[in-house]
Amino acid sequence: MDSIDRNETLLAMPDLDVDTDRALSRVGVRARGVRPVRRLVPVSAAAPAKWLAAAAGVVIVALTLTMTGVADSILQIFETKQFAAVTVTATDIQTLGQLSAFGTLTWSSQPQPHQTATLAQASAETGLPAISVTVPSSITAPATYGAVPKTTATFVFDSSKARASAAAIGRTAPPMPAKLDGSTLVLTGGPAIIITYGTGTPGSHGDMLFIGVARAPSVASDGASVADIQGYLLSQPAVSPALAAQIRAIGDPTSTLPIPVPLGQASAVAVSVHGTNGLFIGDSTGLGSGVLWQQGGLVYIVGGSLTQAQVIAVANSLR
Numbered sequence: 001m002d003s004i005d006r007n008e009t010l011l012a013m014p015d016l017d018v019d020t021d022r023a024l025s026r027v028g029v030r031a032r033g034v035r036p037v038r039r040l041v042p043v044s045a046a047a048p049a050k051w052l053a054a055a056a057g058v059v060i061v062a063l064t065l066t067m068t069g070v071a072d073s074i075l076q077i078f079e080t081k082q083f084a085a086v087t088v089t090a091t092d093i094q095t096l097g098q099l100s101a102f103g104t105l106t107w108s109s110q111p112q113p114h115q116t117a118t119l120a121q122a123s124a125e126t127g128l129p130a131i132s133v134t135v136p137s138s139i140t141a142p143a144t145y146g147a148v149p150k151t152t153a154t155f156v157f158d159s160s161k162a163r164a165s166a167a168a169i170g171r172t173a174p175p176m177p178a179k180l181d182g183s184t185l186v187l188t189g190g191p192a193i194i195i196t197y198g199t200g201t202p203g204s205h206g207d208m209l210f211i212g213v214a215r216a217p218s219v220a221s222d223g224a225s226v227a228d229i230q231g232y233l234l235s236q237p238a239v240s241p242a243l244a245a246q247i248r249a250i251g252d253p254t255s256t257l258p259i260p261v262p263l264g265q266a267s268a269v270a271v272s273v274h275g276t277n278g279l280f281i282g283d284s285t286g287l288g289s290g291v292l293w294q295q296g297g298l299v300y301i302v303g304g305s306l307t308q309a310q311v312i313a314v315a316n317s318l319r
Contacts, residue, residue: 085268101165126191
């Protein structure tokens with residue numbers, strides 16, 4: 001298995017098997033502040049940074065969303081400027097529906113993450129800065145580099161699919177507003193750079209470190225607003241009142257990306273990174289942690305099988 005395959009395996013989600021098509025299809029809702037991932041903890045107990053690896057995989061894919069070259073009728077309705085932790089329970093994870101239950105996702109080009117020989121190559125391919133950090137002494141594995149090129153997708157809301165999906169599980173979906181039915185969201189993903197040191201598996205070299213940079217996520221619409229979308233999706237029977245209340249409490253849903261944090265398995269706290277607001281997320285076992293922040297139109301994530309102090313020190317060393 002080559003390095004990029006190991007990286008994709010580490011970032012995999014259970015039931016996703018590094019299926020970036022399905023992962024990004026879920027991001028459309030999460031980027032508008034609606035639903036967390038279905039399952040955040042990877043099944044392999046062999047990975048020391050097991051929760052972080054799964055969360056980082058979701059976040060770095062989510063962070064590749066950006067808008068470029070859309071038609072005049074499409075208006076940008078969401079762009080990430082900050083992050084907010086949203087606590088999800090086992091029930092939330094098990095019962096939340098799929099984005100496909102509310103419409104149709106169509107790719108014009110699908111994400112193609114791949115390994116590059118050097119950081120310079122990844123930077124040249126993506127046009128993103130060749131980021132580097134000061135690596136802790138516990139990180140002994142060599143760096144591997146990956147690039148995620150730009151990808152494009154559209155999502156069209158469909159009330160008939162929503163009704164059929166609800167009926168299939170014996171429920172009645174609330175009526176989809178006329179303004180939402182048939183409306184189109186345009187998502188253009190990438191580019192992104194991924195740098196990984198180690199795999200975090202027993203017998204590997206030292207600790208694991210993960211670094212990513214991508215364009216800030218954004219979503220555009222031909223008519224429906226964030227409030228329209230959020231109001232409808234939060235009214236779904238699969239969304240618990242507690243989760244809906246957390247999302248509604250987010251100050252500005254047009255610029256804040258909710259990050260799902262599994263109750264009892266991880267915690268989150270606001271931190272300062274490079275003089276800006278960031279979100280630190282730590283595994284309750286102490287085996288993994290990560291921090292993400294937005295700066296200059298780019299989103300950064302640093303994480304690994306490190307302590308909070310180590311992760312933030314690495315993040316602040318980024319240049």
